[in-house]
Amino acid sequence: MAGKEARFLKVLMDLLPEGIFSMDMEGRILLVNRSLTELLGYRSFSLLGKSVFDFAPQKARKGLREVLNEITASGVVRDRVVQLYDAMGRVRDLKMSLSLLKDGMGRPLGVIAVVSDVGDATRLERELEELQQFSQDVLDSAGVGIIATDLKGNIVFASRGAEPIFNTPAQELVGQNIIKRSPDPLVLNERFEGLISSGEPFEYGFEVMGEDGMRSLVAVYTLLRGRDGAPAGAIAVFEDVTRIKEIEEELKKSNSVLREYTRDLEGLVEMTRTIGSYLDEENIYRGMVEAARKILNVEVSCFFRYDEGGRRLSLASIGGFRLRATEALDRELEKGGLYGFLRTLRSPRIVHRLSEERHFKLPGRFRKRGLQTAVFVPVRIKDRALGVLSVFLKSPERFKKEEVEILQGIGTSAAIAVENARLYEEVKEYASGLEEKVRERTAELEQSNRLKDLFIDIMGHDLLKPAGIARLSAEMLLDGEEDEMKKRIIGSIVQSNKRIIDLIESATILAKLESGQELELSPGDVMEIVRDAAADAGDLAQEKGVEIQIEGEGSFPASVNPLIYDVFSNLITNAIKYGPENSQVKVAIEDAGGDWKVSVADRGPGIPDEHKGAVFERFKRLEKGAVKGSGLGLAIVKKVVEIHRGRVWVEDNPGGGSIFCVTIPKAA
Incomplete structure (x- = not known):
């Protein structure tokens, strides 16, 4: 009888349109109907004996456990949405009503659940909520403040990025009027009405006081239209441009400095060409001093040159003073300690407040000019000190690093020019000596050629003629001689004489050939x-x-x-x-x-x-x-x-x- 009742119950359950399954108090599935298997796409044997938690996503298992705990306590749970995997591995949203099964003693035996598909509406609602949350997160992370208003400027939405701009939480901004919150309501109201009437976006800049001082803001207003296309309000995007304006100001200053530095470099290049064209040291020193004074716009410039031993300094050239002789000034500079100070320099040195300087004292003619600052740059040729390039100015301002580098560039160019001038003098002197040697050698060669020509003439006439006569005489003696011993001796004379003639003729030919004729x-x-x-x-x-x-x-x-x-x-x-x-x-x-x-x-x-x-x-x-x-x-x-x-x-x-x-x- 029990078997027949169970089969009857199974047939009855399969006729119901809702999915039905029963499980014990641990969640193990004991019975499923056909509608449930069709809903989830499983076969019954894939479900029976398995725990319902095996078919639930990890994040949904806690909620499912809470539902089972609730049914144990109350006996009935209705219309709870739970998530289960179907046979395709998709997460399905199911509405589930559960009832507690008890034995005759009232003890819990298990749970029977009626399951139906929640449907597209519920999924869409949830997806919409998620989309709205995502949109809010995107707007909040955009780094700008976003506000939406109605046609009168009342705020209907504010992102969290708007909070630091108005120093007000986003929730409290909703309902306030954006025009009244503006530093200049009349101007904003006029432009806002123009936006509503024409639809043309506009940009509105203003400043507000922040925690770190005055802040510069820019808002871009665009028209917001409804579904019917009619104006519905405005969208305003606010951006803090304080740092941008600061960078712009810094760029303007940098560009100004760069233009000035470029002009200095162009002047340096031109002066370098001029200095490099000189082949005497005096003009090079004059050009170097003049370049330093003009490019850096200083009152006085001068170059102090070391002697050949590299010990004694003297004034080689000065710009800004008219001097007929430098000997007196040299004595003052040595006595005042400036030359001693300069001999210790190994790198550029800037001296401020010259009147208070303890290491040296400038001559009176320098002090009368009111000079307050000096820059001293050592100039070297390879490993040897050439001198010190110096500039003096009235301004107490500090010299910029770029200006010191320009001064070093002028000194380096002059040092190269001096080296070239000295090499030119050496080459010139060497060429002069070489020309003299060439003249001497040419004279020697001409004399040698004259002697060679004389020798050729001697061989061709004075030697060849007697040799020919001797050969002819020996041949005549040979023809008339009958004594064999004498014939051999005379024959030897004839052959030796013939070789002499051949040698004279060959030497004469070779000499003529080698003469370049x-x-x-x-x-x-x-x-x-x-x-x-x-x-x-x-x-x-x-x-x-x-x-x-x-x-x-x-x-x-x-x-x-x-x-x-x-x-x-x-x-x-x-x-x-x-x-x-x-x-x-x-x-x-x-x-x-x-x-x-x-x-x-x-x-x-x-x-x-x-x-x-x-x-x-x-x-x-x-x-x-x-x-x-x-x-x-x-x-x-x-x-x-x-x-x-x-x-x-x-x-x-x-x-x-x-x-x-x-x-x-x-x-x-």
Whole structure:
């Protein structure tokens, strides 16, 4: 029977439109109907046996516990709004009525609850309250005071930001008239009426007394319209601009100082250019003193200069006084202790109340001018003291840091100019000495050239002629001599005489080439010149059984001097001399871009790399056994080729021996 009654009760509960569930006194769910599962989206087994607190948000559990405590005490609780999670995890606002279930003895068994959805209206009301609270919080945190009025200026809303402006709590401001609270009601009333009639916003500035003194405020009034668009009042936004005005005043003062400082800097730049253009120290000192007096607008400026030893000070220049001589003033300044005071300075010093100064006493002519303040700035060149730049003024005002920096800038510019002037004098003196040395050296070179020309003439005439006669006489004796021993002796004389003549001729040619004398160039064919040189070396080649091969076809036009023949003759002759008997000398001409390249290859012993450059120097010969020579041949080759704007060098012959290469520019 009990089972049938329970099933009947379940069917009956499922027919009801409201959600129903029962729970024990601990909140554990014992029974749910279909409407509740549909309302929350759960299946019944997801709810049964679970605590109702498991489905409540953390912040709602305390309220739910209070409801259960209340039902235990009163037996009935109606229309309480509670929050539970649905199956989608959303928080649902539910209206719940609860009744206490008791046994036959009146003891509590559990609770039965009827649940229905609160609906959108309740949620909207709560959201509206939250929005209103949020709006209030935003307005309060905006940092400005906000007031809303009706058409007559009566305050209907005031934010907490308006409280310090009017020194009144926001709640007490509501109901008061904003116009009457104004320092100038007539002006505000006129402008307020204009706002209501025209809708044009306006700005209203005024001052009020605050705890920290007078405060500057600005209010911006805009028209407030109702839903029908008709004027409904005004919104006024108040802002404390006291600090802004203070900053504006500070900026004005700073801008004024900056403009003045900019003018000073422009003057400093111009004066620096002027000072830097001087190349004598006296003008530099005058320019420095004048710049300090004009830029800083002082009565007197002067520069005290150290002597070379850096011990004694003297007046180098002064502005603001007319002095014919400075010696008397120097004595007064030394006697009065100013120079002793200045010698101790390592950094700028400002002295106020000069008449009360204990370290020094100014001369009478300074005191008569009523000077009260002085600024002393040491001026240095690198690590050496140059002097002290000083300015004096009547005003007792303190010098600004910027003005001291300007004075230091003037001193630094002057120190650089002095250094440049001294360097200029040193360079000038050095240049003068250098010019004298150049003149002396030029005279020596001219004398040397004259002696060299004389020596060339002597070799070409006075030596060459007797040598030629001696050679001719020796050859005649050799032809008529039959005694073999005498023939050998005379033959040796002939060969020695021939070498002397070759040496004189080579030395004469080289001397003329090194004298810088220009060579006349004329059109020529490199191939023809090479063939002529090879033909002239034919007898020597035949004696050693050497074959001369010439490679190259066609013509090879170039602008050359007849001495170019000696270049190719020397190279071919050397190749024959230093090559072995019965070998080959190969002469090749090829196109090398803008030049013709002529190479002479032999099969001789070769030249080590460390000696390849030395063979073209005068009197530089490698040991070649029995081969004799003047040591000038390749030096002449190099000089002639260079005069033709070509190059000459030596390479190793891959098959053994050397390859001498020459380039000659092609004809234009």
